[in-house]
Amino acid sequence: MAAQRRSAELEQQVMEDPGRFRVLTGDRPTGPLHLGHYFGTLANRVRLQRAGVEVFLVIADYQVITDRDTVGDVRGNVRELLLDYLAAGIVPRGGTGSGSGPGSGSTGATIFTHSAVPALNQLVLPFLSLISVAELQRNPTVKAEAAAAGGRALSGLLLTYPVHQAADILFCGADLVPVGQDQLPHLEATRLIARRFNERYGSGHAVLSEPEALLSAALLLGTDGAKMSKSAGNAIPLRASEDGTARLIRSAKTDAERRITYEPTRRPEVSNLLLTAALCTHGTPEAIAEAIGDGGAGALKRLVVEAVNEHLRPLRARRRELSDADDHLRDVLAAGDAAAKDVADRTLRTVHEAMGMTY
Known part of the structure; x- marks a missing residue:
């Protein structure tokens, strides 16, 4: 209830002064987005951008291998995500996109991939030192994946998944993260890491800001009555005929x-x-x-x-x-990757300065 009340307060603040906020959200490129994604997150991203909120969208390609042995057609899946984003109305950085027009936000969304932003991933190392193995093992997603593995060894990347998510959020200074109720523990881990970094290295100053949750809208079930999921075969893809x-x-x-x-x-x-x-x-x-x-x-x-x-x-x-605008899609991703690199480089320098690691 407290999270719901705070989310409602933040929504009001966003409507009053959207330009002061930055949102980080994203998806793993493991398959086509579906109706649950659209109403759960994608339409909300478009709404926030059109209101004037700055949006960072991570295509989390490194996270594809957290719980699987191969990445599959990651290149094709990244392309499909871009198509879904732009078709839904996201206006990309440096372009007008199909979502431009009356009511569109003036700031283009920064759409980028994990693998293209080295400084973001370097942040994972100092962040790992700020959280214990026991705390990671208690994370609900890690626990659920470990239970679902059926005795299969848990990968180190899956165990540290919450820390990688923290780096995604903290590298760009996101104030708001749209999440469902089940993802609140991930955001709390991010807040914990930011708080501990500030306590250890900030000398009384907030080097890293603690993001807050915007609770997502309704959760749609799949055709079988279970949670709609790309992997469960119960979803209605946005690209379906x-x-x-x-x-x-x-x-x-x-x-x-x-x-x-x-x-x-x-x-x-x-x-x-x-x-x-x-x-x-x-x-x-x-x-x-x-x-x-x-x-x-x-x-x-x-x-x-x-x-x-x-x-x-x-x-x-x-x-x-x-669908045939391959040059445009490449330009969108290149512009987003370049912008994310600049932001991540600045954040990493700030982190290194706070830690006394500038030589």
Whole structure:
């Protein structure tokens, strides 16, 4: 509740003075973004940028290997992420992008990859000295991945995943990090590292600022009723065709009750479809349920198919326009990488100065 109240206060401050804030967020390039990403994070990034908040977007290519042996088609996945970002309305640094126009933020988003910013990754070393192995092992994501490994050895990179995330956030001085409730422990680890660095090396001054959480919006379930995930095969990709989207939604799990009601606890699958339609139409799930009434799951799914395809139609059209613009995509990433390098180099110098490591 305290996190929710503080997030609401921050949202109000963002609306009053967006230019004073910088946001860091991003994705691992492990596959196509889906509807859950869009409503959980991507649309919010666009909203914040258009309000005037400076946005840093990390394509976390190094994090691909935290829990897998190979990176897969990382080059192709990075390209797909860029397409999704730009098609959704993110305006990149140094360009007008497909998201420019009335209401767009004046500052282009800095879109960059981990592997292109050496100074960011160098920050991981001093940050590792500020957190214990026991604290890392207690991190919920690390614990969950270790449990899911089924006896397989935990990689050092996965164990230190929270520290790498801290470097992502602290290198650019992000004030705000959009997260879900389940990611709050990661942000608290970042705040802990910043606080300990300041205590150890700051001589009473805040060398590194402690970021705060903007709690993300609704979490959508996948077609099987579990959390929507790229790896679970239960997601609706943003790049899917309209027919493909219809097939996926028609396969979604519901229940045997004829009358449609919005009861997230008792009827999570039906309620998830209602929420999806509401997000796409800017209505309420309760009103949509009332309109469908005794129409059953068939009527509900037909309505959701129409709502999702209608909502994503402009995004998909922009995506098709950009799909052959390889030079533009390379320029966007090159500009973002260069800007992130400059910021990371300055932060690393500041950290080294505080630690007495300037020679």
